[in-house]
Amino acid sequence: MTKIAIFGVGLIGGSLALSFKGKPGITVVGHSNRPESVEKYVQRGVVDEATTSMREAAEGADFIFLCVPVGKLADYVQEISRFHLKPGCIITDVGSTKASVAACAKSIDLNGAVFIGGHPMAGSERSGVEAASSYLFENAFYVLTPDSSTPQDAVDRLKELLVYTKAHIVVVDAVSHDQIVGAISHLPHMIAVALVNQIRGYNETNPLYESLAAGGFRDITRIAASDPVVWRDILINNRSVLLKLLQDWNAETARFMHMLETEDGEAIQQAFLEAGRFRSRMPERRKGVIHSTYDCYVDVPDHPGIIGKITTELGNNSINLSNIQIIESREDVPGVLRLSFRNQEQLDQAMEQLAASGYTIHL
Numbered sequence: 548m549t550k551i552a553i554f555g556v557g558l559i560g561g562s563l564a565l566s567f568k569g570k571p572g573i574t575v576v577g578h579s580n581r582p583e584s585v586e587k588y589v590q591r592g593v594v595d596e597a598t599t600s601m602r603e604a605a606e607g608a609d610f611i612f613l614c615v616p617v618g619k620l621a622d623y624v625q626e627i628s629r630f631h632l633k634p635g636c637i638i639t640d641v642g643s644t645k646a647s648v649a650a651c652a653k654s655i656d657l658n659g660a661v662f663i664g665g666h667p668m669a670g671s672e673r674s675g676v677e678a679a680s681s682y683l684f685e686n687a688f689y690v691l692t693p694d695s696s697t698p699q700d701a702v703d704r705l706k707e708l709l710v711y712t713k714a715h716i717v718v719v720d721a722v723s724h725d726q727i728v729g730a731i732s733h734l735p736h737m738i739a740v741a742l743v744n745q746i747r748g749y750n751e752t753n754p755l756y757e758s759l760a761a762g763g764f765r766d767i768t769r770i771a772a773s774d775p776v777v778w779r780d781i782l783i784n785n786r787s788v789l790l791k792l793l794q795d796w797n798a799e800t801a802r803f804m805h806m807l808e809t810e811d812g813e814a815i816q817q818a819f820l821e822a823g824r825f826r827s828r829m830p831e832r833r834k835g836v837i838h839s840t841y842d843c844y845v846d847v848p849d850h851p852g853i854i855g856k857i858t859t860e861l862g863n864n865s866i867n868l869s870n871i872q873i874i875e876s877r878e879d880v881p882g883v884l885r886l887s888f889r890n891q892e893q894l895d896q897a898m899e900q901l902a903a904s905g906y907t908i909h910l
């Protein structure tokens with residue numbers, strides 16, 4: 548039996564547990580300090596067993612996944628390495644920053660275990676085990692950050708296990724990881740939060756800001772609703788990278804200020820053109836909970852019960868939705884729903900069914 552221990556069965560830990568659970572020869576054990584959480588994990592069927600004892604979860608494990616906030620990773624590595632670990636046990640983490648946890652693992656005696664940093668590049672603004680999904684990592688990149696002293700057979704064993712996540716494994720060094728992920732994930736989270744707070748300020752004196760906020764504002768600010776503790780830890784941990792990135796960001800906004808001050812329409816057009824070209828090169832392949840390649844948009848009258856009506860109609864025809872999202876909903880005007888499916892066939896069937904029922908569908 549391969550024993551997998553998961554510390555921190557939240558969005559990411561729970562999604563990993565669901566990817567592994569029920570696979571041949573695998574048993575998944577979840578850990579939480581709180582007895583009520585332990586009960587919840589088992590009741591929800593996310594893990595095979597759960598315990599409040601760190602020792603019980605860690606000892607005998609072939610793989611240990613640390614899925615707690617970044618600020619707690621070093622404590623967990625230190626605490627776990629004091630137990631009697633199975634020789635060759637692989638300790639890995641899912642933290643959104645990699646350099647500090649790698650340095651911590653390198654600085655202590657792991658008692659025969661091997662540490663390999665990891666980071667699945669998929670997630671959501673939601674948190675907790677309630678948001679976990681076995682599909683979260685499908686088609687996403689999953690970064691591993693071994694260094695030159697990491698035994699190759701351990702890296703291979705971890706890669707073999709991660710096949711169950713259906714993610715694409717990519718090996719990057721920890722420092723480059725923090726630099727790149729700082730730019731494509733941490734900086735956007737700061738910008739989204741700053742933007743929402745800016746508008747929240749205006750809204751205090753005029754609530755029309757909130758009412759009129761439509762697709763553009765929602766698209767760019769979804770991640771502003773992310774977990775405060777998780778993001779506090781990420782940003783503080785990667786602060787030296789982020790301070791430099793914010794300087795570059797200030798230079799970008801200064802460029803816009805200059806274009807406006809000088810009424811330089813050509814430069815504005817050029818900025819949109821270049822951004823649009825780069826953006827369109829990005830493949831729409833990150834499915835996870837939120838992203839799906841098999842999406843369609845449905846115009847719906849904005850009245851109570853419409854979501855239930857559509858889901859029932861699809862369910863009655865054996866068409867399974869993977870996600871449903873309200874893109875736009877305003878008083879007295881039609882709203883837009885994004886419907887996501889797991890494959891093209893289900894999408895085609897749904898579009899046919901809903902069109903036959905008189906809905907207007909867009910791709």
Ligand SMILES: NC(=O)c1ccc[n+]([C@@H]2O[C@H](COP(=O)([O-])OP(=O)(O)OC[C@H]3O[C@@H](n4cnc5c(N)ncnc54)[C@H](O)[C@@H]3O)[C@@H](O)[C@H]2O)c1
Nearest residue numbers: 555556557558559614615616617642643669670671674675
């Ligand atoms: N949210 C994302 O999109 C995302 C994506 C990839 C990686 N990550 C990383 O995954 C890790 C977990 O994030 P998540 O989104 O699953 O968060 P989450 O809040 O859903 O889960 C965190 C888990 O850690 C536990 N925990 C243990 N000690 C804790 C403490 N002191 N404070 C708070 N929680 C504690 C919580 O009970 C919970 O089970 C983080 O290191 C994060 O950087 C997050």
Ligand SMILES: O=C(O)C(=O)C[C@]1(C(=O)O)C=C[C@@H](O)C=C1
Nearest residue numbers: 643667668669670671672732770
């Ligand atoms: O999709 C989201 O909501 C995410 O924030 C996922 C996201 C990202 O920024 O892309 C967030 C943090 C990670 O560590 C990896 C992925």
